[in-house]
Amino acid sequence: MKVKIWGARGSVPAPGPTMNRYGGNTSCVQVTFRDESQLILDAGTGIRALGLELAGAPRVAILLTHLHLDHIQGLMFFHPCFRPECEITIWGPSSPEASLEDRIARYISAPLSPVEVRELPCSVAFNDAPASEWRIGDVTVRAEAVTHRGPTLGYRITDGETTLAYIPDHEPALGSSLDDLADEWISGYDLARDVDLLIHDCQYTDAEYPAHVGWGHSALGDALKFADRVGAKRALLFHHDPLHTDEKLDAMAAEAAERWRAMGRDPETIALAREGDEIEVNAPGPAVHRAREGRSTFGTTAAPQVSTRG
Amino acid sequence: MEGAQRPLELILARNFLTSVTTPAVLVDGEGTLLFYNEAAAALLGRSFEEAGQMRADEWIRAFAPVDEEGEPLELDGINLAGALKSDRPAHSEIRIRTASDGYRALEAAALPIVAAQGKASGAIIMFWTRTDNGET
């Protein structure tokens, strides 16, 4: 299983010279399986560039965690949507209020959009994520509601022996300290238990969190505790606050490694996600390379010297 | 994979109960007592950490609810069970045994918690001490 990060920013795109290394695009992750089939996790602005790379793909499957704009904004600029021969399947959270298609159509419709969903040239199917595990090709997918603002899913994806959990918007410590909760009372616990790679919300520093309790996101300390409690083999911290510059995120990465070590974990197994990161999920140790900088994703704590991202 | 974790709506309900000072308990769809808050602990005279989760028959025995005539109540006899069985709210006047002062007259309101599958996964029961005819 391979994972590529196309957008790791939370809330709103945050481009700019101080954001180049971690990237300004919002949530989008491409997962490639043993049989070369793929799933796309969320359709934030990162999906635009991914769409250009998928120019010839006959079929595309997208799992949406929820419909906040930072997770769907790229849909309207996703090239496969404009190819008549492309079949796109989109899964997302159900709602008693309206179908997934109708809820997405509130964004892909006038006056917010020049096109309507029904005018998209591709053939697109919208599905509520099933309440129990389901299969997409050879891959098993499980969706569960998690603590955020509004109906929000996390995903657990299994291909053979390899398992990934994707919980980009998550506040498991809302209302109580994770230290005080038994496993069964922790949101997202089952989704993330013993995964090879956990991609998890880390929007705030611990100092920033008290002013944002209930906003649906995690502080660094809670993200680390959650990753440790569920026994994730590696964790990639994600959904960076739009105010956090490269410099700030480097400092958070260094702090994360230090605290992870203090928790008895190998600091090579924690990292802050950067746009462009490619991760071989079941490779042992820090076998992941940040192609742009020729260094490992996991265990990178020092500030890289240059930015080569275009 | 075996599920260890409670559904999100129960997790959030427990969270909510820890934040209010109205005595309240959280039960699952089978009537098992999953949690009660500090205000309920003050009423019952025993902290939840001490008591732990209890099956319906266990907490019925521990708190010994009785009806207006002093007759012991089974779960089905407590109007509140209806909140679980029919996904409807319920209101009840009961007396329970407390650690400190024998029996106490209470009003109880049960609200079923219904989530995605349209079936109650549990209920919140809140208690108010009755003031009209005093404690026994």
Ligand SMILES: [Zn+2]
């Ligand atoms: Zn988000």
Ligand SMILES: [Zn+2]
């Ligand atoms: Zn969100």
